[in-house]
Amino acid sequence: MQGMLDQMRSRGYRITRARRAVTETLDTAEAWLSPETVQRRAQESCPGLGLVTVYRTLALLSDLGCIRRIHLEDGCSGYARADLPHGHHVVCRSCQQVVEFPGSEDLSPLVERVQHQTGFQIEDHMLELLGICPECQKQEGS
Amino acid sequence: MQGMLDQMRSRGYRITRARRAVTETLDTAEAWLSPETVQRRAQESCPGLGLVTVYRTLALLSDLGCIRRIHLEDGCSGYARADLPHGHHVVCRSCQQVVEFPGSEDLSPLVERVQHQTGFQIEDHMLELLGICPECQKQEGS
DNA sequence: TCCTTATTGAAAAAGAATTTCAACAAGAGA
DNA sequence: TCTCTTGTTGAAATTCTTTTTCAATAAGGA
Numbered sequence: 001m002q003g004m005l006d007q008m009r010s011r012g013y014r015i016t017r018a019r020r021a022v023t024e025t026l027d028t029a030e031a032w033l034s035p036e037t038v039q040r041r042a043q044e045s046c047p048g049l050g051l052v053t054v055y056r057t058l059a060l061l062s063d064l065g066c067i068r069r070i071h072l073e074d075g076c077s078g079y080a081r082a083d084l085p086h087g088h089h090v091v092c093r094s095c096q097q098v099v100e101f102p103g104s105e106d107l108s109p110l111v112e113r114v115q116h117q118t119g120f121q122i123e124d125h126m127l128e129l130l131g132i133c134p135e136c137q138k139q140e141g142s
Numbered sequence: 143m144q145g146m147l148d149q150m151r152s153r154g155y156r157i158t159r160a161r162r163a164v165t166e167t168l169d170t171a172e173a174w175l176s177p178e179t180v181q182r183r184a185q186e187s188c189p190g191l192g193l194v195t196v197y198r199t200l201a202l203l204s205d206l207g208c209i210r211r212i213h214l215e216d217g218c219s220g221y222a223r224a225d226l227p228h229g230h231h232v233v234c235r236s237c238q239q240v241v242e243f244p245g246s247e248d249l250s251p252l253v254e255r256v257q258h259q260t261g262f263q264i265e266d267h268m269l270e271l272l273g274i275c276p277e278c279q280k281q282e283g284s
Numbered sequence: 285t286c287c288t289t290a291t292t293g294a295a296a297a298a299g300a301a302t303t304t305c306a307a308c309a310a311g312a313g314a
Numbered sequence: 315t316c317t318c319t320t321g322t323t324g325a326a327a328t329t330c331t332t333t334t335t336c337a338a339t340a341a342g343g344a
Contacts, residue, residue: 014290014341035331050293055332071268073211076218077331090262099260106252111271113248118241119276120232126213126272129256131264156310156321177300192324197301219300 004066013060021046022057023066031096032070032078032089070098071128088126092133094140099133146208155202163188164199165208173238174212174220174231212240213270230268234275236282241275 004023005015013019021042026033033041039054058079061067068082070091080089080098087100104127115122132140146165147157155161163184168175175183181196200221203209210224212233222231222240229242246269257264274282 012290016291016341018292048293051331052294052333053292056291069215071213071218076213090256090260090264092262093265099262101256101259104252106248106255110246110248114232114243114271115273117243118232119279120234120241120271120273121279122232122271122273123235124272126268126270128268129253129262129264130266130268131257131262134261137261137263154321158310158322160323190324193300194302194325195323198322 004061004064007064007066008060011064017046018042018049018053019057019060021049022054023061026061026067026079026081029081030098032080032091032098034078038079071126072130088128090129090131092136093130094132094136097133097135101129146203146206149206149208150202153206159188160184160191160195161199161202163191164196165203168203168209168221168223171223172240174222174233174240176220180221213268214272230270232271232273234278235272236274236278239275239277243271 004027005020008019008023009015021044022038024045025038025042029041035051035054035058038058039049039051042054043049058067062069062079065085066082067079068087068089069076070078070080070089072078072091078096080100082100084100084102086103088104089098089100091098104125107125107127111122111125114120146169147162150161150165151157163186164180166187167180167184171183177193177196177200180200181191181193184196185191200209204211204221207227208224209221210229210231211218212220212222212231214220214233220238222242224242226242226244228245230246231240231242233240246267249267249269253264253267256262
């Protein structure tokens with residue numbers, strides 16, 4: 001979290017109350033958050049925080065690579081902390097919990113194959129795993 | 143394409159001029175299409191086709207598994223034909239061309255690993271490769 | 285503490301997707 | 315082929331989301 005604010009600072013962005021609140025909210029969240037949820041939670045430490053500022057800060061943090069958009073069937077406007085430069089997320093379908101996992105060496109053979117078969121020059125990939133987190137598994141069992 | 147219409151029919155949906163046009167548009171497209179683009183193209187065989195109907199038909203085809211949403215950095219409202227039950231797409235960054243490639247045996251080790259490390263019960267995944275298609279590579283060269 | 289200027293919030297605007305509803309047409313049955 | 319039922323359509327209105335504009339504010343260097 002210090003990391004996020006530091007990155008902002010080092011790139012010349014000012015550290016405001018609003019940015020601090022949004023950043024902290026995302027940094028301490030276990031789950032992916034919608035802009036509205038970010039606003040609601042961040043308002044606890046920054047009363048009156050506007051949704052516009054939330055959107056702007058989300059864009060900023062996203063540009064800095066500090067957070068990453070979560071893509072789901074029904075909407076892709078959620079965000080979660082991104083600690084790893086080339087990380088991906090496992091997402092819980094029932095409670096929105098997210099856990100990041102590192103890279104994708106495992107993908108190399110696949111990328112190679114597709115590159116060959118399609119002739120595409122592959123430069124990037126997006127990967128996301130969907131499932132049920134341990135906590136929700138327990139609840140389902142009962 | 144007959145396939146898409148057949149699926150609709152067999153599930154009791156009526157085959158209308160509008161649905162025929164939207165379905166054909168998506169079936170013959172080389173690239174992913176936005177709802178607006180679908181409308182524009184489909185209107186050639188179905189004049190006056192409304193955007194509302196396009197949205198409805200996209201939702202229907204998506205439910206039937208005939209098309210799949212394309213996820214990109216800046217927006218996820220594109221759709222492309224999905225022939226393979228568990229296929230994924232390679233997407234060209236410069237011209238939006240898409241090619242489907244089959245499954246993900248390659249992913250099993252990764253899924254296993256993440257399952258172990260996080261305790262998540264992983265049920266599904268989304269994967270998309272991004273790059274430059276052969277045609278656009280040539281143009282870049284010149 | 286002062287001053288410059290990036291940042292903020294409110295309102296307005298723009299954009300995307302959904303709901304409502306009367307008119308229409310697909311297609312089963314006569 | 316004609317009729318009738320009912321699913322489907324398009325237009326308008328509505329809702330929801332995101333972006334732009336702009337005057338007021340506050341961050342942080344001098």
